[in-house]
Amino acid sequence: MQDATLGGTGAGEANTVSGNIGVGVTVYGSASLVQGNLIGTNPAGSATVPNAGGGIGTFASGGTLGGPLPGAGTLVSGNGGNGILVSGGSGLTIQGNWIGLDASGTLDFGNAQSGVRFESGSSLHQLIDNIISGNANGVRIEGASNTIVLTGNRIGTNAAGSAALGNSGIGVEILDAPLIQIGAGGQGNLISGNGGRGVRISGSNSTGVLVRGNFIGTDSTGSFDVG
Numbered sequence: 001m002q003d004a005t006l007g008g009t010g011a012g013e014a015n016t017v018s019g020n021i022g023v024g025v026t027v028y029g030s031a032s033l034v035q036g037n038l039i040g041t042n043p044a045g046s047a048t049v050p051n052a053g054g055g056i057g058t059f060a061s062g063g064t065l066g067g068p069l070p071g072a073g074t075l076v077s078g079n080g081g082n083g084i085l086v087s088g089g090s091g092l093t094i095q096g097n098w099i100g101l102d103a104s105g106t107l108d109f110g111n112a113q114s115g116v117r118f119e120s121g122s123s124l125h126q127l128i129d130n131i132i133s134g135n136a137n138g139v140r141i142e143g144a145s146n147t148i149v150l151t152g153n154r155i156g157t158n159a160a161g162s163a164a165l166g167n168s169g170i171g172v173e174i175l176d177a178p179l180i181q182i183g184a185g186g187q188g189n190l191i192s193g194n195g196g197r198g199v200r201i202s203g204s205n206s207t208g209v210l211v212r213g214n215f216i217g218t219d220s221t222g223s224f225d226v227g
Contacts (some may be wrong), residue, residue, distance in 0.1 A: 003029045009071040012223035014038060018049035027065075028032075028056040034065045035072045038103075040079040040111070041127025045103025053185050054081025055099075055111060066096040066130070073097040073130075077109035077136040083135060086144075088121035088198040093128065094096065098159065100167070110134030118144040118177075125147065128152055131159050137169040138194060141177045143205075151187040154220070156194040161220030164193025171196075171216075178202030181210045188213030192226040 006025060007014050014036040017024040023040045038045055039055045055076035056065065061094060065084065066073045073096035076083040083099040086092060100110040115132035118125065120143030130154040132138045138155040141148060156166045171191040174180050182199065183189050191198045198216040201209055217227035 003031055005033045007035045007074065009036050009069055014197045015218040016043045018042070018051060020051045022051070022053040023057045023081065024051035024054070025055065025056045027060045027063065029060055030062040032060055032063040034074055035067055039074060039076045041075060041077055041102070041109065045075050048078025048109050050078045050080050051079040054085055054113070055079040055083045057087065058092060059087050060091055060092060062091045065092070065094045068095060075103055077101060077111065079111045080203070081111065082113045082117045083111040083115045084123050085117050085119070086125060090122070090124040090199060091120045092125045094126065094130060095128040097130045099130060099132045101131060101159065101165065105131065106165070108134035108165055110136065110167070112136060114138070115142040116205070118148055120144060122148065124148070133157060133165040133167060137173060138167040138171045138191070140173045140175070141180055142175045144177050146179050150182045150189055151184055152189065154190045156188060156192050157171045157219070157226060161190050164226050166193040166195050168195040170194060170200050171198045172200070173215045174201045174206050174209060176205040178205055179208045183212045184213040185213050190214070190220050192218055
């Protein structure tokens, strides 16, 4: 799809995109809007029906996957590749989606690779208020640069942030990617319950990375061990 709308927040507007040989949805161009869909599950979000190549692949600049309104988030779970793969482009907002869970927010319907992966050439993207759990890795940022910002996400817990629903590998991995921001004052991420490290930063190009205001290894209150 290019410069288009897939789904919506109204009754009957959601699409179920599942069981395909390749990627469920591929986004090109700019200003596309993807909201309220189920990608990789049945229409109830209660069983997986995987897209073999992954959930969403985007090569776009601008546009929104999800959004802040009730019902805007897309369920991207159970797919054979990455939940969401961002390759190049700039200015994309990924907000309010559930990636790797069932529709109840309590069961592991993980994608086979990363929940969200940013590849080289990606810049100025925002990852806001998503639940990213149950996947092989939570968020992987490799070679991307120029202020990719992660705020308000729950990575490795159930939707409530009260118990582990871990990504089997690393919660957030930054590899040779400069100028990445994980959290901000009052807008930190919850990164807990994962099988590997909570946050891993490596590579000689991973300069200017900011990690601020997050809960790493606790529940959403910061009071209990969900390490």
